Amino acid sequence: KMRSLAPGIKLITSFSRDSWYRFFILILTFVFYTTYHLSRKPISIIKSQLHRNCSNVIHPADLNITDNDTWCDWAPFDQNNYQNLFGVLDNCFLVAYAIGMFFSGMFGERLPLRYYLSSGMILSGLFTVLFGLGFYWQIHSLWYYCLVQALNGLVQTTGWPAVVACVGNWFGKGKRGFIMGIWNSHTSVGNILGSLIAGVYVSSAWGLSFIVPGIIIASAGVICFLFLVEKPEDVNCTLPQHHESVEQEPLLRNSSSNEEIFSTNTSTAVEPVEDHTEAISFCGALRIPGVVEFSLCLLFAKLVSYTFLYWLPLYIANVAHFDPKKAGDLSTLFDVGGIVGGILAGLISDYSGGRATTCCAMLIIAAPMQNNMSLLCLYLLLGPAGMLLWCGALVNGPYALITTAVSADLGTHECLRGNSRALSTVTAIIDGTGSIGAAVGPLLAGLISPTGWNNVFYMLISADVLACLLLSRLVYKEVRGWCGYTTRQRGFKEI
Template identity: 95%
Template sequence: MRSLAPGIKLITSFSRDSWYRFFILLLTFVFYTTYHLSRKPISIVKSQLHRNCSNVIHPADLNITDNDTWCDWAPFDQNNYRNLFGVLDNCFLVAYAIGMFFSGIFGERLPLRYYLSSGMILSGIFTALFGLGFYWQIHSLWYYCLVQALNGLVQTTGWPAVVACVGNWFGKGKRGLIMGVWNSHTSVGNILGSLIAGVYVSSAWGLSFIVPGIIIAVAGVICFLFLVEKPEDVNCTPPQHHESVEQEPLLRNSSSNEEIFSANTSTAVETVEDHTEAISFCGALRIPGVVEFSLCLLFAKLVSYTFLYWLPLYIANVAHFDPKEAGDLSTLFDVGGIVGGILAGLISDYSGGRATTCCAMLIIAAPMLFLYNKIGQNGLPTTIGMLLWCGALVNGPYALITTAVSADLGTHECLRGNSRALSTVTAIIDGTGSIGAAVGPLLAGLISPTGWNNVFYMLIAADVLACLLLSRLVYKEVRGWCGYTTRLRGFKEI
């Protein structure tokens, strides 16, 4: 009998379940990449909407007497342009933060495939509408704010849906590493969005929005055609979120029949029936760790999104690069974020300490941000190195909390087998974080006229606060490593 070709042996060595899991992981990776790809253009285009017109060659037939802002795009041609940029960012981010708290509730109750695909198509429409303002010669701030706010609302469909879908297909084993690699879609989307927007920013900035809008809309159609929400839908084996543990026997309170769990175990002690009722908002808040990680993410995301929206303009102003070069250089921050997210997932899987991993990276990030502001522009090699380090340390905890931590808490043992909490928990954590994402760029717009140093002091303070908010969970993890056990009361009802 002839031996099979090596490639065929490799293909057949994986089970049907494994191929489906890989397919879903790849599909959701592409989907959320397009979400971030469509968010990035605004940060690239800012430096084009308001430029130093004395360095721009003007057309021969243009009279620019007493007009120092002839090359700028109204209404961003005024001296308060940074404040206007902050308002523009805030319209998207406030709408995103508000919508996120409701998005998870809808995501638990609606088919994920319809919910996700419709959100992507609508997001593509609103992203393109912003760019069409260039061709329609729209100079109204209200138009751009409205489009940004509507886009922010529909973009909330993405994160709870993709995390819930991945959570349905993957168990807890090596979840930090798997989701650390998977979560690089955020940075990949930022990089692609920067590069695509940079191609058109100097010639026709409208295309910097229209092209990403088309891409995410096409991805929405693909989602409708191919997404599989749960393994059971294609007769695959569902992952085991809850397994028996030989340590810490389950105790019951005879008066209230409430269950008590060990904080050192990551799985439930006994197998229980699956609940079909979606968890309530207040019930999700009662899951141990949700509040702490949500508040931590608020400050961590404040830092990350300030870089997302203001880094290209900072590089252009401080290092004097043109808009395209500044945008290309800012992608190094996201490259570092990819490495940081994977590293955070790997370390947390090995150590079993999600909170401790986040806290350690946040502690190192604070002085690194200070160094970047002081020496980050001293030559191109220094700039590249500092951007990579800052990206890894800033985005590492952010990536870990929004993926592995959210999935862990959404399948926490106190839920007693309720598999419908994942989208709500994810939405609460990311929605709280999105409040910080809204506040950070707004504060940067208000503070930056007083000097970029003050912006970095604000970011460092946010990093320290994020670290402090995890102190209780870090203490419990360290006690667990030292052999102490802490018992947490479960819930009578969720």
Template identity: 80%
Template sequence: MRSSLAPGIKLITSFSRDSWYRGFILVLTFLFYTAYHLSRKPISIVKSELHRNCSTVIRPPHLNVSDNETWCDWAPFDQDNYKTLFGAVDNSFLVAYAIGMFISGIFGERLPLRYYLSCGMLLSGLFTALFGLGFYWNIHSLWYYAFVQAMNGLVQTTGWPSVVTCVGNWFGKGKRGLIMGVWNSHTSVGNILGSLIAGVFVSSAWGMSFIVPGIIIACTGVLCFFFLVERPEDVNCSLPQHHGDGGEEEPLIHNPSNPEEIFSSPGSSTPQPAGDEPEAISFLGALRLPGVLEFSFCLLFAKLVSYTFLYWLPLYISNVANFDSKSAGDMSTLFDVGGIVGGIMAGLVSDYTGGRATTCFVMLIVAAPMLFLYNHVGQNGLGTTIGMLLVCGALVNGPYALITTAVSADLGTHESLQGNAKALSTVTAIIDGTGSIGAALGPLLAGLISPSGWNNVFYMLITADVLACLLLSRLVFKEVRGWCGPGARHRGFKEI
């Protein structure tokens, strides 16, 4: 009598070859962008070490410094305008990132993604490590740190359009919001890991807070070179069709007798040659796609809020709640934990309702009063701080996550493109590039406004949230009208 198949093997064989490849690509791209964000986070943790309250620091006996209140600070950040200098360093990265993003999408459509991503991660590792080497080389020039950050911002633009394009190539529209909501937690996971890694070294040798993340992202670049598969057809997997009837996913299949032929659906008899590559969409053509401009400018303000928290939250906690550098960095990770939950919930709700814009609108409008409450009562006890950070993280990062993933992929495979998914990278770059302008403005404005009081910084963030809501009002109106109108059903982006 033959024994039955082992339960573990049954589980493994229950998944098709396509499913295994799709899962592998999802995990791989998750690791890639986790590494990107992991390497961006250390600067926010190290700020409170570069400029400290020296009266609380024990002075080493060998250091002969008299009447110097900034003896423990790292020049040039030992000046009274240190917040403005921090803002300048942040802005060097973010402005370069915003400018480079518009160019990166064009390259991403035309170059092999595997090479493009690998080079980007290796160069990002180099420039991240160079910032930390300033500690060991005893560099005190603002221009050095600003230049290194600017170069890092440019090379990091290789990441987002490429990973979204890759995931969009492998996954159809079906449950894209939920899949990408879970997948997009790489942003928050990267921020958390970056905070924890930087926190280990920040008080002893802050240079390692950058060098270790730099090594990690360089290693993921090597991993990308050896294992990334850009498209399903490269390994003879079935292709997802982005729009079928009613917006449902309908897979494309290969002709088993001729791998070069691909049928548009299981019942189709008209093959399309796999070798006929569609032309990449132009920049202006991508701008004209319905919904691209609204979501791009909405993301500008949503990302302004998110990146202000990314770069300034540890310093805010340190100043207001009087935590040390490591404790403030660890506490700030709760904001990113909330962001993971918010991104998944936004994707799940938008899949169920078909209302991407409405989901973003509701979360943004609720975020505004929550930000006000966090600033005024967020430090009243440890429990309150934890709760408010989780809630604010979910409401701020949920819409940001949804727009940069599922919305970008939906618009990049819009029905007006007639199946040409070559627009994915360009559309993603336009949306995220516009959002990155807000990401550059937020930390810069925070650096300029914070000397007048943290209250004013939060008023700026609340105003940005409200403006983001207003920019989505036309799309929200169309979605609500679709739900309430005759024959209302799940329409997705077809009527935007």
């Protein structure tokens, strides 16, 4: 009599070789982009340490204090214009990132993703460490920190187009919004880990707040070089569903979620993409329906998200009078809410078939929440944790949906006739345009915040409204087509 297999072994063997490879790539790319955001976050945590209220700090007995208000601050951020300087520092990274992103996608389609991604992570680790070494080398030049930030912004553009292209190569169109909603939580997980790691060292030796994340992302670059598999055909796995013909695709959408995500039987109906397919041009990518609208919408959505990312810890420290570590730890709840918002946006858009409508609805709800009065009401009603979770979900939900599922949908649009090499360029255009907003938001916050935090929130509300207006044509089209779309889906289910 044969012995039955252990339940755990049965579970392992129930998944095919293709399934394990897809799961491995999903986890690997998740970890890689987590380290990208982990290395970006420390700058927001140390701001309240570079300029603080020195009257509350115990000074060494042998220190000759000439100015009690600034003796503990880090020059050149010890003057009254420190908020403007913080804005310039953020902007150096974000402007370089936005400019580099428009070229990064085209490089990503023409270079091996493994080399491109691993070199980007190692260089990013180097520049992150160099920023932290400014503490130990006693560097007080704004130009040094701006140069390091700008170079880091350029090399960090290697990340997003490359990981999205890699995931797009491996995964089909099944429950893309839900799967990518979960996968996109790497952004918030990276922010959380970056905040916690930076928070450990911020009060004692803030240089380590950069050096440790820098070592982590460089180490991930080495792992990428050793283990990343760019395409299923490289290891003789079957191709994902977006390589199938348009006529077959709706039939396959009705399979179970596991089959859609880890399908192993699609090779019989699949014609592999020819290797000689040319990469799409920049102008050709712009002509794909929806690319321009979603790119401009992301500009304003990312403006809001990155303003919170870079200024929330300082806002909490100033308004709630928390120390830098506690403010940084509390700000992580905003990113936890972002995880929930991204998954929720993906689920709703998968169920409804309306990516634009889902984004617009969340932006409409988020807009009135972004002012001091609403935040105070949420604070009293839900507490600080509930307030940050709620705001994080509404602010980051549309941003997460556009940068993942929407980018992947447009990069494999039916008008491309199977040219999967457009995915990296489309992703770079959408995220590059969004990064312009990410650069402008923190800069405006630095310029506006001295006039009062209320004015910063009015700017964020205006950005949400503009993002909704830019999606209005696509929302109208989705709402108008829902009845017909539902009928076609029912028809396919009856076949």
